[in-house]
Amino acid sequence: MRNLLIVITSFLLGTGTALACEGNPNCTNTACHAKKAKPETDGDTPAATAEGTKVVIKVSGMTCGGCSDKVTKALTDSNGVNGASVCFKSGKATIQYDAKTTTPDQLVQVITSSGFKASLPE
Numbered sequence: 001m002r003n004l005l006i007v008i009t010s011f012l013l014g015t016g017t018a019l020a021c022e023g024n025p026n027c028t029n030t031a032c033h034a035k036k037a038k039p040e041t042d043g044d045t046p047a048a049t050a051e052g053t054k055v056v057i058k059v060s061g062m063t064c065g066g067c068s069d070k071v072t073k074a075l076t077d078s079n080g081v082n083g084a085s086v087c088f089k090s091g092k093a094t095i096q097y098d099a100k101t102t103t104p105d106q107l108v109q110v111i112t113s114s115g116f117k118a119s120l121p122e
Contacts (some may be wrong), residue, residue, distance in 0.1 A: 039109060052082045053099040061116040062088035074114035078102065093118070 062068055068086040071093060076083035080101030086093040095107055104120050111118035 023024050052096050054094065054096050055104045055107065056121065057093045057095065057104065057111060058087065058090075058094050058119050058121065059091050059111055059116050060118075062086075062091065064088060067116070071111055071114050071116060075107065078107070078110045081107070 059071060062071065066089065068088040071086045074086050075081050075086070075093065075095055080098040081097040082098060084093060084095045093107075093111060097107065108118045108120060
């Protein structure tokens with residue numbers, strides 16, 4: 001019942017399309033666990049997919065699911081973002097975006113503007 005409430009709440013808040021969680025079995029954000037095919041990549045390098053390009057951005061300062069929801073909403077409200085999944089426990093934001101419309105650096109800025117520290121993988 002709790003998971004259903006979280007999913008409904010996420011839908012009502014408009015947190016956007018969920019992507020697959022980046023392998024954190026302890027993640028409590030149910031949006032992280034949506035089943036979606038992953039493109040073949042090392043996990044951090046942008047990769048082209050049917051939905052656009054995928055990038056994983058490191059996010060710090062999140063302490064709860066509300067934090068990850070705030071970052072997810074900021075990302076999905078951004079021009080060029082097709083979907084986002086943010087997990088506060090792993091500290092990762094997995095984003096599907098249109099490379100013709102936005103860049104990973106711009107996505108980092110969106111996360112920073114929402115009140116959290118963000119950085120691209122080194």
